[in-house]
Amino acid sequence: MAQTILHPAATRGHANHGWLNSYHTFSFANYHNPARMHFGALRVLNDDTVAGGKGFGAHPHNNMEIISIPLSGDLEHQDNMGNKAVIRQNDVQVMSAGTGVAHSEKNHSSTEQVKFLQIWLFPNEENVKPRYDQQTFRPEDRHNRLQQVLSPSPDDAGVWIQQDAWFHLGSLDAGFATEYQLKRPGNGVYAFVLEGDVTIDGQTLHRRDGFGIWETDKLQITADSNAELLLMEVPMEL
Known part of the structure; x- marks a missing residue:
């Protein structure tokens, strides 16, 4: 029997610093909820809006896989590995922090907001050599299908992580139904609804709701309206 956990959008932690408006699905910074520390290897899911001309100054990370997915606007990245890049909608960026990396993220525009997801996963191996990658994905390749954007292997589709x-x-039309088959026994899936309404294994979800499901090998997904969906399959055991 599948196990599930529901995190409605309104139950997330929230911090509005003026220049940064952030919603936290899991405990982060000043938001601490012992019942919401992580979902398996998924440690952080932040839904961030950064004002024009603002951003996060250089700061360190280690032994964490850090993924950024811009939803609108442009995000400027710089790190001490020599990478400097602009990450836009339809891009996915990853940093394997490993033994340690310092980076800054700021809004590339001085006037327009940038909205992005900041996601952290615990790695399956610590103290690896830090690594940066980003890729651009065609939005038409996720229309009524699930487009893989991240995997554990450089030989598989998407950016890869440790x-x-x-x-x-997925960008799904109202009424479209599909199935997701888990890739690895013992993994679970955390679904995050970016826009619209979907039903996953009988659970109705709305914009920015999160839904975790594990002890299953597949999910049934139906779009109840035009919808944008992110599925994150992660190990449940750390």
Whole structure:
């Protein structure tokens, strides 16, 4: 019997710093909820809006897989590995922090907001050599299908990370139904609804709701309206 956990959008932690408006699905910074520390290897899911000309100054990370997915606007990245890039909608960026990396993220525009997801996963191996990657994905390749954007292997589709995890994005028309088959026994899936309404294994979900499901090998997904969906398959055991 599948196990599930529901996190309605309105139950997330929230911090509005003026320049940064952030919603936290899991405990982060000043939001601490012992019942919401992580979902398996998924440690952080932040839904961030950064004002024009603002951003996060250089700060360190280690032994964490950090994924950024811009939803609108442009995000400027710089790190001490020599990477400087602009990440836009339809891009996915990953940093394997490993032994340690310092980076900054700021709004590339001085006037327009940037909205992005900041996601952290625990790695399956610590103290690896830090690594940066980003890729651009065609939005038409996720229309009424699940587009793989992240995997554990450089030989598989999407950016790759130091964890047995797979991410998929879907842009689904109202009434469209599909199935997601888990890639690895013992994994679970955390679904995050970016826009619209979907039903997953009988659970109705709305914009920015989160839904975790594990002890199953597949999910049934139906779009109840035009919808945008992120599926994050992650190990449940750390």
